[in-house]
Amino acid sequence: MATFLCKTEPGEYAFDDLVRDKRAPWTGVSNNQALISLRSMKVGDEVFIYHTGDQKAIVGSAFVVRGPYEDPEQPGVTAEGLPRFAVVDLKPGPPARTPLTLGAIKADKRFASFLLVKNSRLSVMPVVDDLAKVIRSLTGLPAPKA
DNA sequence: GCCAACGTTGGC
């Protein structure tokens, strides 16, 4: 069971939209490093949802309900036979009891190596277990069920 | 609205 973080611009597709939709394909990722993370997702994986723009905070979590598949808008596979423009389906988990802001993350030494801080332009990234635990404790988000 | 950081493109 792995954990990831996905960014979204709330004006385009917010965490609340995912809650409303109950389930949604996570599309539009074209950056290769982000796509590598998307392609490695498995059903049941936990995904923290981060809002860019004015909020700049982890606002909730979600879970992978369908593993990586080809974006129907941009079909094609990599040399390894994986979906080139990978899409996963997410279903919403609970909202964060306390959103975890970028400012708080930057101020916390435990996040010094976090890709969210180190590469601000990356839109999908893995979250190591230790940091996932810290994020859950700071946001009140529940651990995924095994 | 600006710009730094990074990715991508295309000419050579």
Added chain:
DNA sequence: GCCAACGTTGGC
């Protein structure tokens, strides 16, 4: 295959 030019992202 290098690298300059350009485009994009996202924090400030």
